[in-house]
Amino acid sequence: MIHSPEPNTPEPDSGKQTARHCLAIADWQPATVRAVLEQARSFLEVVGRPVKKIPLLRGKTMMNLFFEPSTRTRVTFELAAKRLSADVISLSAQETSAQKGESLLDTLHNLEAMGIDVIIVRHRLSGAAAFLAQHAGPNISIVNAGDGSHAHPTQALLDCFTIMQHKRQVAGLVVAIVGDIRHSRVARSLMRALDMLEVAELRLCAPKTLMPTELGAYRAHPMHDLAEAVSGCDVVIALRLQKERMTQALLPSEQEYFRYYGLTRAHLALARPDAIVMHPGPINRGVEIAGDLADDPQAVILQQVTNGIAVRMAVLAMCVAAQKKVPSG
């Protein structure tokens, strides 16, 4: 009898509360997710201090390697590293040697030779961060800042953190994610994280063209009617809509999308009275969310941004602590 082939998973962190890489929520144990969120709570206090710095990662070097444009994620990672006293270098696609045809593998080996401790990577290809982790030596951590449609684990963590700030815990809550689920790495990571934290019910709302064709891997209910999806919800999360969905003929127009899938105050009225509204940003006012709702006190979009710093501090601190101390060279 044939032995089924072993998948080349990038170094399982199973059974431990700690992980050297942050590639996808699915790679982690629920205990790891909880530990990071717990740690982030104490870092949030640091972010609020007049002197916002602790010496935890002094002497460590982080590299922000962004092959795709980003403002929020890149800046909050940079701030997170600086709050932990690490040195940070940020490179964007235009500045990397990828422009000169250097392969991702060569880029990795060069950064390792420079003694970089953590690479924070965003890439248009799903699996790019896992690829770096598969080929990385023991003295380096890879943190995924978004890879293709696959994962955006720190966004999911900060979303869960924000939910827990307002609702104490995720367990028992009804959460709706509205928008382009099919192409969203945020949604994929969030579905995993919410599941690990024992969400009571997860609803997904989108037209069929923006919904994954199979949800077998997730414990979620697909829906096509927004009013139904938000009714009685504790948390409503809107996703950003890319303009290219119209040119790909997945949607007829932004107007029709807003009419049927744009979140408004009227929808919020159907949710629980203390419901919160979230969005990973950047928001398209009048497309996936009405402008007045985005500014409503029940919308916690800016708190998400602040929390992003604390959560990313916790992720960086954990990854560095989990590195095997093997002398390089």
Place this chain on the structure above:
Amino acid sequence: MSTLSIVSGHLIDPEHGFDGLADIHIQAGRIHAIGPVPWGFEAERCIDASGLLVLPGLVDLSFHLGGGTLAQALDTEGQAALAGGITSACLRPDQATILDRPEAVDQLLAEARRHSAMRIHPIGALTLELAGERLTEAAALRAAGCCALSQGRHPLPDCARLRAALEYAASFDLPVFLHPKEATLSHNAVAHEGAMAIRLGLPCSPAAAESIAVIQIVELARLTGASVHLSALSAARSLAVLGFLTADHTLSVTADCAIHQLYLTQDGLMGFAVDHRLDPPARAAADRDSLREGIAHGLLDALCADHCPIAEQFKQTPFAQAAPGITAAELLLSLTWMLAGQLELPFGQLLAMLTSHPARIARLEQGHLGIGAPADLCLFDPSTTWTVRPEELHSKSHCTPFLGSTVQGKVMATFVAGRQVYSYPQGC
């Protein structure tokens, strides 16, 4: 005139329905006699094949040499094929030099004579540069030695072009091998649209991209009267529509699938495993099981290795950028042997799908052990188990999802035209 006898082996020749102990006698590169030594025959060499199966050399319908120089590729991949018992390989047209002109075919065959003991049967390109635009000179390609025409992995852009290509090939009685893949539904896809690819966020195409193409191809085969072979089927729906569309048995339409499709599913993608980057992709377990049923019920005519060695550098990239293909020739017979056991089918039934059936599809005289046939054969030890390790493989690529797996059965020796061209170190 060299002569050879292989004695005491268990001979299986699906073409002639033979399955039993018999001696085989070879003269001048052809099978001279089976059974007792014929009068006047003297063997210069006699091989004792006790405990071994004596089989026709395998005929593979979809073989790729990979990159590198042609001489090197013919050498290493030829060795891999022979080590797997493959003696005739139909070469896909999408080689490093595309086989779209007679000169390219001439050059390939000249190099093959110098560097490979395996028989090479080129498949010419259906369109120039496989671009799907202009037809190739089909008659000239046939004259140069092409056994068929194919579009490789690049689907034709529309039905009008496919119709014309089939009509033109049929005018010269050339079979056309097609990978069914509807172009717009499979654009950029690197995985099967199922739970795993959706979870990993990989660009994917639904099984319908294949079954829709099967419908188009079979209906156009009916319209044009062309001989069509469907390569590398992977979806349950493909078999369902194929069975329905060919139920009247009036068409010359055949189909194969790659042996690995009978083992793998989309779940192998977990962790972005590049050794599961395949085209067509491994699909759901239900698809795999339907393919297995298709084998048992004769809906599929042939099995192939779908050997496609990819240089390390093209696999060492994020999954979606990795070139599709795995090294497979050396596992073909072992995996087929094991499959026969798992499906509880006579091995001879599956062996026909590796020998006489593909030979008939590609219109080759090989693939059987009839008197007067080319003496292409292999000796197979079904009792040997071995673990797939890089050092066991002759192919320059070691990328296979079966690496580290233990498989049953090993080719011990391979003969082409009566000449021994491979022997396993611990074998004969």
